[in-house]
Amino acid sequence: MTLTIYSILNYTFICSYWILTIIIIIRVLIKRRTVSSFMAWLLTIYIVPFMGIILYLLCGESNLGKKRSLRSKIAQSTSIRRIQELKNHKHIFSNKNSKIASSLFKLCELRQGIGALKGNQIQLFKKIDNTLASLIKDIDLAKHNIDMVFYIWEPGGLVDHIVTKLIIAAQRGVKCRLILDSVGCINFFNSSYPKILKKAGINIAEALHINLLRIFFRRMDLRQHRKMILIDNHIAYTGSMNMVDPKLFKQNIGVGQWIDIMIRIDGPATTVMRIIFEFDWEIETGEHIVPVLSSSQHLMQQKTTLISTGHTIQIIPSGPGFPEGIIHQVLITSLYKARKQLIITTPYLVPSDDLLYAICAAAQRGVKVHIIIPKNNDSVLVNWASRAFFSELLDAGVLIHRFQKGLLHVKSILIDHQLSLIGTVNLDVRSIWLNFEITLLIDSKLFNKDLEKIQLDYIAHSKLIDAQKWSKRPYWKRIIERLFYFFSPLL
Incomplete structure (x- = not known):
């Protein structure tokens, strides 16, 4: 009798394993991916039983989760409407581009629905100290909004000056929003800073929060990796820099100081970056941002100061909800x-x-x-x-x-x-x-x-x-x- 029960359990276990394996393999087949990725997943599933299946369920598909996927669809329709508004301002779009750039801009326009933007002032920073000094000046002059997205925000050093300036800006009525990745900013969220900033009136969205109870329902290693700052709808920063003081950040792992570059933009390209921020904010919070100035009002204000700087920029966002690949x-x-x-x-x-x-x-x-x-x-x-x-x-x-x-x-x-x-x-x-x-x-x-x-x-x-x-x-x-x-x- 004991042997029979053992045999039944063993048979059930083996059948369940192979049924689950077949289901996962079908999912690997259905999802369009490169041959190398396809073969790597198949070998992982076969070579490492059960663990391969668990790994695939954890990080095999770009699954945002049900709630974020629904919000993404709503945010996409808003983004499309905002882009259509921008297209009415033909003076901001570049028609004369270099030979090497023309076909790339056409590709982006076809896939994203918006072309390259001209008339942008660009400043390139090769040192984080200079970037943060420039940012502090812009925060001090901000009148309407300060919005930031970062993968890593590490308290301490020069970053504390930014925090102080944000609190002062919020207290004088500037709307401040932060989107910070849950994994990259784990030290920030475990510190006293979230409570201090929220008390000052700064809104913080913890992007792609890790929830072990939903570990098989959303891909946990999908991260918010953008680095973006927007101030008053016409100034923007982006590049490789996280919000860290390089003299303090990860100095115990033996790789030396982190070297980054950052770009400050003043011009029409910031309007597209704002649409991206609004998309990210709505996915995380469900809140639709109503701009202080509409795109039309803002660009009409810029029209009188728009100059031919020679700096033409195509903004390319990527990730779930944006054109694949x-x-x-x-x-x-x-x-x-x-x-x-x-x-x-x-x-x-x-x-x-x-x-x-x-x-x-x-x-x-x-x-x-x-x-x-x-x-x-x-x-x-x-x-x-x-x-x-x-x-x-x-x-x-x-x-x-x-x-x-x-x-x-x-x-x-x-x-x-x-x-x-x-x-x-x-x-x-x-x-x-x-x-x-x-x-x-x-x-x-x-x-x-x-x-x-x-x-x-x-x-x-x-x-x-x-x-x-x-x-x-x-x-x-x-x-x-x-x-x-x-x-x-x-x-």
């Missing part, structure tokens, strides 16, 4: 557009096969390709996985520079001295296909000359990888690289 399309197209030079800076180099081939093809057709990465990385997984790509890149003639003066956190691509992509997107699967990100596509020889100076300074403080020495590295390192490479489609 758009940043991947833009990256691939940009790389194939290069004819003379490519300079890429990224802290995490785990490219898709398509991106890897595009980079290699550029070098093989005579383009001088530089990739600048940090010598040391805060992610052990990414640090090893990225090395698996070095041999192929070096064989193609790509120059790989390892930055020696800290953790180079900048995400930028400069193409033929004319066109650049700057923002929050790392060259890895997570940034390109999953997270909420923002990228600026900037068509301006004058601006990109400044960017190139910064990138060349990074190269001057880097060590070039010698292809011959790299080919002679120990086999145990190659084995570790290949093991982590196996999981690269999932990183």
Whole structure:
């Protein structure tokens, strides 16, 4: 009798496992994904029984959850209406672009419904101290609203000055809103700052809150990775900087001070960034923001001061609720557009096969390709996985520079001295296909000359990888690289 019960339980367990496995495999098949990602998931499910299934349920699909998905649909309709309003102001849209940028702008306009915007004043900051000093001045002058989105907000040091200024601004009647990622800002949410800020009248939305009870109903590693600041509907900041003091942030992990760049924009491009913020805010809170000034009123005010600066910007948001795969399309197209030079800076180099081939093809057709990465990385997984790509890149003639003066956190691509992509997107699967990100596509020889100076300074403080020495590295390192490479489609 005992044996019979044991056999029934055993049979039930085995049947349940295989039924669940088949269901998950069907879900893997139905979801359109790259072949490498598809094979990685199949192997994970088969090689690691149960754990592979659990991993897929946790992070196999870009699932926002029921509540956020419903809010996303409502927010999308609002965004479309706001974009249609902008299209009535034809004076802000660029009709004359450089040859290298024209087709990219057309691609973005077709996929996003809005074209590139001209007449933008741009200031590029290569030091966080200077960024925060400029931001403090703008906060002091703010009259209507201050809105921020950050992946990491770490209390202490220079950041405390920003907190003080925000509280003073809120007390004089400026509407202040913060969207902060639940995981990246865990130290912030565990501190006394949320209570202090809320008491001062500052609204805080904890983005993509981790809830263990709903762990299989929403993808928990989907993160709000944008870095964005909006002040009074005409000033905006974005780039790679989190709200941290680099002299204090993660100084105990042995990677040195974090190096970032940030861009300050004054012009029509900020109106599109505001639409993105309103979308993110509605997803997290369900609250629809009514602007102090409508897009029409704001742009009519700007029309008298709009000047031809040569700075044309295409704003490219990505993540759930935005055109799928758009940043991947833009990256691939940009790389194939290069004819003379490519300079890429990224802290995490785990490219898709398509991106890897595009980079290699550029070098093989005579383009001088530089990739600048940090010598040391805060992610052990990414640090090893990225090395698996070095041999192929070096064989193609790509120059790989390892930055020696800290953790180079900048995400930028400069193409033929004319066109650049700057923002929050790392060259890895997570940034390109999953997270909420923002990228600026900037068509301006004058601006990109400044960017190139910064990138060349990074190269001057880097060590070039010698292809011959790299080919002679120990086999145990190659084995570790290949093991982590196996999981690269999932990183």
